[in-house]
Amino acid sequence: MSERVADTSGMDTVQPPPTGLRLAWYRARRSVKTPTPYLMVFGVALWLVTYSLLTEILKVPRFEKIPGPIEVITEWLSPDPAWGMSLFTEAYLINIYVSCRRILIAFGIATGIGVPLGLFMGWSKRFRDYSFPILETLRPIPILAWVPLAIIMFSGFETPILFLATLASLFVTTLNTLLGVDSIDESYFRAAGCLGSKPRHVFWHVVLPGAMPFIFTGLQISVGVAWFSLVAAEMISGDYGLGYMIMDSYMINTYVSMVMAMITLGFVGWATSAMVRAVGNRMMQWRIRALALEGR
Amino acid sequence: MAEHPTVHAAVAPGPGRAVPLRRTRLQKLLENTTLWRGIVAIVGFILFWEVCSQWKGWFGYQIPWIGKVAPPSDVMAVWMDILPQPGYWESWYLSTFRVFLGFAIAQVIGIPFGLALAVNKYFRDVFFPPFEVLRPIPPLAWVPAAIIFWPTTELSITFVTFLGAFFTIVINVLGGARSIDGRYLRAAQSMGASQWDLFRRIILPGTLPSIFTGAAVGMGITWEVVLAAEMISGGGQQAGGGLGFFIWSSFMGGSIEQVIVGMISIGIAGYLSSSAIRYLGSVCMPWRRLF
Amino acid sequence: MPESATETPGAGITAQAPAPAAKATRGAISIRNVTKIYDPEGVNVMAVDDCSLEIAAGEVCMIVGPSGCGKTTLLNAIAGFHSITFGEIYLDGQLLCGPEKPLADQGADRVVVFQNGALFPWKTLLQNVAYGPIVQETMGKAEALEKAADMLAEAGLADMAKKFPGEVSSGMARRAEIVRALINDPKVLLLDEPYRAMDALTKSIMHEALLEMYDRTKVTMFFITHDLEEAIFLGDRVVVLTTRPAKTKKIVDVKIPRPRDYRLLGSEEFRLLVSEAKGAVHEEAIKAFEAGERELA
Ligand SMILES: Nc1ncnc2c1ncn2[C@@H]1O[C@H](COP(=O)(O)OP(=O)(O)O)[C@@H](O)[C@H]1O
Ligand SMILES: [Mg+2]
8 A cells, every 4th residue: 555655746747647558668667676576486486496396306295296396387388298199289378269259259258248248238127127126146157067958059179169258258348347247336327327328329439439448347357257168168068279278188197288287377367368358458448547547 | 128018908898997906926927028038949959959969860861060969858858867976966066166266266365466566556567567468368378388287286276266257357457446537426425434444434435346247257267267277287297176077078989979978068057157157246236136 | 394494484495596607598498396205105215306496697606415315316207317207407498397297308408417427438439429429419529529538628628538537536537528518508507516535636627617618618517416515606696405304504705706726625715605604504414314315316
């Protein structure tokens, strides 16, 4: 809390506050003067060393079975991997590609349906009255419980997996969008009304932009949930993909590949959600700028 | 939303200013259109499902996708058969036990960890980055690693369950504690509160709402994780039981009705547990009866 | 509802409006015996009780009263944000709402400036101002933007036109909001405590700007405030409402010629008027305070 105050005072009030790259550069320059970046590096290093000590160097019982960081990184960078998977093997890259493609499709469908659905639910009381109860009845059922049903309904590998990932993010996106519409201050609707808006103007100029912050929060969660379900679905019934890679490596005892897949998953998961955030920030300049002035 | 309360009184005849009578609770319930529409929607949904599933039997043509699902009437019949069986209730018990065990451990470790991250800057600088590195890995990706590491399947399920809730709880506690209004802290300090007082009287209660938000979300995730872990590990040799296993073995045994019974059961279980958390939240935070 | 105010003749005053300003020919509001009961079947809150008020075309009518007395309720009824239970409201002789039609249509002839400000945060000031003409299709988009830019410049906001409301000070935002209302050439401006959260210095700047704007446009204003100095300084009449349910308790005529400026604040005439109004408001404020109700809006 105290450092937030310090940040604001650093903002120059005479000149316009720096934006974009200049802001990043300014922040970076300021932050190297504090212990924070060094402590962060220390934190990660501490974690890696502990991990390595436990698994590779001291070989503590139980930990010794888990591949250590040195082993995983050497394997990952090796053009001729001992366990069959590395950055240079096609199999590994295909798994990444397949998972990412599935996420893209599932997330795309879920967003394409969920955002309009949520907006419409928030906009029309009647539609909400009819659709919300169904949504709320289905929502407590964990996505994973749908696996057998998905396999029965859609044969093959691909469609059930896509269905599960889509369903998971659909719920999240729809509900967050609805929440976003609910969060819009009543006075914006009134202002729009007394400025002579017709319903469609209210929809495009108030409902949609007003719900935007929640929509993007929802989309970030939704990407995460899509990965969560995708991995589970791939682990249970998959032919390719990172989830499958984890399960398969486990089955055939190539634990190094398993850890590699886990780390890769973490990275791509983080990257997709960062992309969603970036798109959100681009589309909500008004919010970013206002928050920046508050020193956040 | 721009909802204008319609005033029934405006129809009062003539110049008389008869103020309308208050209605009884029953009358209000009967006039609650939202409620009626909800009931219509659910009933319509079930009928739609029934008709789609029965279509093949009646007309000889199978509707894609939904047509392959068992009709609700069959599901109900099977459910009634299963209800008295102790095995079914044992699945409930096992899953619930796992959920609450993993969840409780996650709370016990996650809340202090999140608070520590929030109050101490150095602690946060050191421990938050590795936490953030591990967080994006979906909890289920840990299942095989957990099976390798922990000696029993039970322990590995508990571990993965714990992980699922842990990240959410920590993030929520951290966010909640960091967003406490600095004025409260300054006010308390000016009244001579010690560090411990600050923590106990302001940071902890100020974080309670986020703790409960985190708990509600975490509870949802634990159910997901327990179910998946049961399906993944229970499918193997050391069958662990539980609702996930119930669903999976019904699927293997080819009974779609039982699969759906399992899905509904776990939906109910999940709903009950999150209601319990919400209830607990409103008891612990009387100043904030949101729910 | 005990009728304690001696100044209140009968059930609400239908006071004579002062002579309308020279140019103004439109924007006369007539509020006749309006009653508003919130949620009659449930909590049943009577917010306005048999309130009558005539506002002449081009008048600046200041509404004063304790918090939660029903000022906003009255404004919302005129704006068409909610229905009234009994009575009628006319604008220039045309029925806005009455027994057959309890909810007035919302329209750009009565534009509201909100208590907490309601510039769309996702539009720049320029887009905000141009919004009304664009959606009403009274102007083309380019034309509307041009006019908006001109009007913003006139209000001293030329440099801020491309900024978002979150980036400018509250005073600037409020000024832009008034510009956004005026661009529609409304008959009436409905202002709900627009300067509530401002410091005294900003407020005085806002007041001068508002007076300057009024001298130019002569638009009718229904201006809610609880600051008596503000009320006397800006208004042609100050209507003091009773505590909830609201009815008119006292009307103070401010016969101070326009144009006015801040020097007026020191004059004896001004002080007398303020203390006259203060007496009436204070009595009601005590009643409201003792009722101890939590105000909702
Ligand atoms: N939607 C509502 N339902 C019930 N009571 C309301 C509602 N809106 C306002 N009230 C009550 O009506 C009274 C008048 O409110 P309002 O007109 O907002 O007061 P103010 O004069 O401060 O603007 C208050 O006591 C308030 O509590
Ligand atoms: Mg008000």
